[in-house]
Amino acid sequence: MKLGRRDFLKYTIGAGGLALLGKYALFSRNSTSAQASYGVGEEPTRKPPRKEIADGVDTVVDTNNKFAMVIDVGACIGCRMCQWNCKAENNIPDAIYPPWIEVFQMENETDMASHPSTEELKQRTSTSYEKSPLEGKWYLPVQCQHCDNPPCVKVCPVGATYKDKDGLVLMNYDRCIGCRICIVACPYSARRFNWLEPELEDGKANPLVPVRPMSVVEKCTFCVHRTRNGKLPRCVEVCPVGARHFGNIKDTNSEVYKLLKSSRSYHLLEEANTKPSIYYITRGKKWPQS
Amino acid sequence: MATILARHKGPDKTLVDLMRPVTASGKGSFFFLAAMAALFGLYIIVFYMQYVYGHGSVTDQATPVGAAWGLYVTGIVFFIGISHVGIGVSAAARLLNLDYLKPYARMAEMLTLVCLPAAVLIITLDIGRPEKFLINVMTYGRIQAPFVWSGTVISVYLAASLIYLYLSMRRDITLSADLVPEKWRWFYRLLSLGYKDTEDTRHTHERTLWWMAIVLIPIMVSVHSVYGLVFGLHSGRPGWFNPLMAPYFVLGALVNGFATLVIVAALIRRVFRWEQYLSLKAIRNMGRFLCWMTLLYIYFSVSEYITFIYSPPAGEARVAHAIFLGEFSKIFWPTLAILITGFLVLFFNQTIFNKQFALWATVLGAVFIDIALFLTRYLIVVPSLLYPLLPFPKGSYVPTVYEFAALIGVFGFAIGVYALFMRVFPIVEFPHPGEQISTEANKW
Ligand code: SF4
Numbered sequence: 033m034k035l036g037r038r039d040f041l042k043y044t045i046g047a048g049g050l051a052l053l054g055k056y057a058l059f060s061r062n063s064t065s066a067q068a069s070y071g072v073g074e075e076p077t078r079k080p081p082r083k084e085i086a087d088g089v090d091t092v093v094d095t096n097n098k099f100a101m102v103i104d105v106g107a108c109i110g111c112r113m114c115q116w117n118c119k120a121e122n123n124i125p126d127a128i129y130p131p132w133i134e135v136f137q138m139e140n141e142t143d144m145a146s147h148p149s150t151e152e153l154k155q156r157t158s159t160s161y162e163k164s165p166l167e168g169k170w171y172l173p174v175q176c177q178h179c180d181n182p183p184c185v186k187v188c189p190v191g192a193t194y195k196d197k198d199g200l201v202l203m204n205y206d207r208c209i210g211c212r213i214c215i216v217a218c219p220y221s222a223r224r225f226n227w228l229e230p231e232l233e234d235g236k237a238n239p240l241v242p243v244r245p246m247s248v249v250e251k252c253t254f255c256v257h258r259t260r261n262g263k264l265p266r267c268v269e270v271c272p273v274g275a276r277h278f279g280n281i282k283d284t285n286s287e288v289y290k291l292l293k294s295s296r297s298y299h300l301l302e303e304a305n306t307k308p309s310i311y312y313i314t315r316g317k318k319w320p321q322s
Numbered sequence: 323m324a325t326i327l328a329r330h331k332g333p334d335k336t337l338v339d340l341m342r343p344v345t346a347s348g349k350g351s352f353f354f355l356a357a358m359a360a361l362f363g364l365y366i367i368v369f370y371m372q373y374v375y376g377h378g379s380v381t382d383q384a385t386p387v388g389a390a391w392g393l394y395v396t397g398i399v400f401f402i403g404i405s406h407v408g409i410g411v412s413a414a415a416r417l418l419n420l421d422y423l424k425p426y427a428r429m430a431e432m433l434t435l436v437c438l439p440a441a442v443l444i445i446t447l448d449i450g451r452p453e454k455f456l457i458n459v460m461t462y463g464r465i466q467a468p469f470v471w472s473g474t475v476i477s478v479y480l481a482a483s484l485i486y487l488y489l490s491m492r493r494d495i496t497l498s499a500d501l502v503p504e505k506w507r508w509f510y511r512l513l514s515l516g517y518k519d520t521e522d523t524r525h526t527h528e529r530t531l532w533w534m535a536i537v538l539i540p541i542m543v544s545v546h547s548v549y550g551l552v553f554g555l556h557s558g559r560p561g562w563f564n565p566l567m568a569p570y571f572v573l574g575a576l577v578n579g580f581a582t583l584v585i586v587a588a589l590i591r592r593v594f595r596w597e598q599y600l601s602l603k604a605i606r607n608m609g610r611f612l613c614w615m616t617l618l619y620i621y622f623s624v625s626e627y628i629t630f631i632y633s634p635p636a637g638e639a640r641v642a643h644a645i646f647l648g649e650f651s652k653i654f655w656p657t658l659a660i661l662i663t664g665f666l667v668l669f670f671n672q673t674i675f676n677k678q679f680a681l682w683a684t685v686l687g688a689v690f691i692d693i694a695l696f697l698t699r700y701l702i703v704v705p706s707l708l709y710p711l712l713p714f715p716k717g718s719y720v721p722t723v724y725e726f727a728a729l730i731g732v733f734g735f736a737i738g739v740y741a742l743f744m745r746v747f748p749i750v751e752f753p754h755p756g757e758q759i760s761t762e763a764n765k766w
């Protein structure tokens with residue numbers, strides 16, 4: 033059986049990868065301005081499928097970096113471009129739903145300036161909305177927060193999920209034994225599990241991102257294959273209203289650093305003491321009224 | 323009552339009687355074992371399906387909308403719980419000199435030795451990649467992780483219990499050699515590893531066991547504490563983050579273990595008509611212990627419920643609502659009723675109407691308690707997972723028939739191995755020379 037699974041993988045990565053090499057050009061929109069903002073600019077090198085199945089295998093950790101994301105919930109229009117582009121970028125199979133990013137539609141009364149109470153969040157939210165933005169609603173995108181004090185990393189028996197020096201919390205899928213205690217530990221429910229053999233649409237896979245085997249955990253990687261090579265995460269790049277910002281928070285010239293200096297920010301579920309790398313700010317509506 | 327002869331020259335009547343399960347011709351036992359093996363087949367089938375098609379095709383587990391753990395984890399906690407009774411009883415017998423417990427010590431030890439592997443079987447079933455399980459934990463194991471603690475304590479406990487059982491059985495194995503048919507003697511001779519039944523060896527073995535019992539007690543406590551911590555350490559899971567978890571689990575394990583032992587002992591006593599060797603006094607006292615432990619367990623539970631209800635944070639409030647009034651209330655209230663009934667049955671039977679003590683009532687109480695304990699574990703595991711802190715849509719979890727089948731398979735395994743052991747070794751320790759067995763058989 034083991035063989036069968038491996039073979040499937042090999043072919044998916046191999047064949048899917050080849051087929052996509054051409055198509056991938058579409059994905060890699062130029063983002064030099066962003067590179068400048070945290071200063072590690074280099075085009076990603078495309079390498080053949082790797083042996084080890086893990087996040088960021090072919091990347092180099094720059095210890096001068098500490099990646100952070102700022103999400104402006106005042107600007108977010110809930111279009112879920114980030115959600116679906118992330119899915120394509122990161123080879124997330126259909127069986128995993130919601131994908132790595134989830135966008136909650138919230139009622140206005142649950143103002144984010146204070147902490148949203150979970151109770152209110154529960155009662156007044158929807159993840160299955162069909163139209164956005166709507167008057168009287170606001171939108172809260174959530175994904176792995178790349179915590180500086182990550183409970184998921186603490187409990188993993190084999191170190192399959194780990195905190196890297198540049199702030200990313202990543203997965204080594206080869207190590208994961210599928211015990212799921214990390215899923216249980218994450219207060220943000222950010223981790224997903226491959227309950228079924230992952231199948232990608234038409235076998236298409238982004239060759240820069242490992243295709244995960246069955247029965248391992250996966251989650252947002254802050255697009256490690258892009259960000260460590262000076263590009264923005266896919267979700268930041270595709271956001272039509274610029275609600276997402278990304279960069280090196282150690283760099284005082286970076287956009288995120290300046291944003292956090294100039295605006296009031298907060299973390300999600302601050303009481304969980306996870307010290308997330310995603311900061312939320314609210315800067316008022318920017319989208320055109322419909 | 324049967325007083326044991328001072329020396330074992332020629333097969334003693336008692337020993338012959340105690341060897342009956344081994345020496346019996348046993349067509350029945352063959353069918354019984356075959357049935358258990360067939361049940362275990364269910365486990366294998368589910369395991370295979372899961373391995374090939376994934377947990378998602380066999381179980382109802384899901385995440386983040388749904389429960390990432392379910393019936394399997396409940397089963398793990400249940401079996402690990404029962405495994406506590408082994409050393410609990412032997413240690414009580416040895417350290418507190420409760421001689422009347424001695425004939426029950428091996429039954430209890432054996433419960434440990436079948437329940438630990440049963441739990442490991444379910445763990446293997448529950449994790450996604452069993453083929454990587456051992457290797458990766460050995461190679462990359464992180465000492466900070468609760469699952470590594472649990473792996474460590476379980477293996478130590480299992481190994482120590484095996485040695486303990488062997489040492490306490492060595493004499494009986496040696497003596498068995500003379501009681502079994504000619505063609506099997508070599509097996510017992512080999513296993514006895516040259517044991518000579520003298521005053522001296524008996525003494526050294528007793529000393530060693532005494533010390534081992536002392537060492538094993540903290541290990542036993544740690545085993546279930548760790549299981550409490552597997553749940554209690556997650557600040558992000560409403561309903562779990564709770565310093566009571568470790569002691570609560572240890573207590574639950576004691577209750578679980580003693581209830582099971584009472585059931586098993588009563589069954590064995592009845593099936594083999596060993597009323598004269600297995601004293602009622604011991605069962606009654608175990609029942610009494612079980613009764614008070616259950617009361618303590620109810621007390622722990624109630625104090626948890628009060629914290630849960632009084633002024634809970636939002637996340638806890640949702641879980642509490644689901645348990646007490648919402649979708650889980652139809653499991654919760656019956657569970658509480660069963661638990662309290664079990665306690666009351668024991669309470670009246672063992673203390674108030676002490677004089678008319680009835681064995682069947684104690685067993686009934688124990689059965690109630692075991693059922694309630696299983697359901698309580700389910701209520702600890704599942705609701706908290708269905709109510710995450712962020713506003714995900716509400717999930718649901720209903721164990722599938724496959725999950726039940728696998729669990730039944732593990733029960734088949736446990737019962738089968740237990741029966742097999744009884745078919746090979748004497749399940750009641752042979753009395754030492756000069757020792758009296760069950761002088762107080764049916765009175766106190
Ligand atoms: S958000 Fe969850 S998965 Fe991501 S680092 Fe924090 S605890 Fe881990």
Ligand code: SF4
Pocket residue numbers: 187188189190191192193207208209210211212213214215248249
């Ligand atoms: S499921 Fe995988 S990543 Fe998560 S704790 Fe278990 S081994 Fe680690």
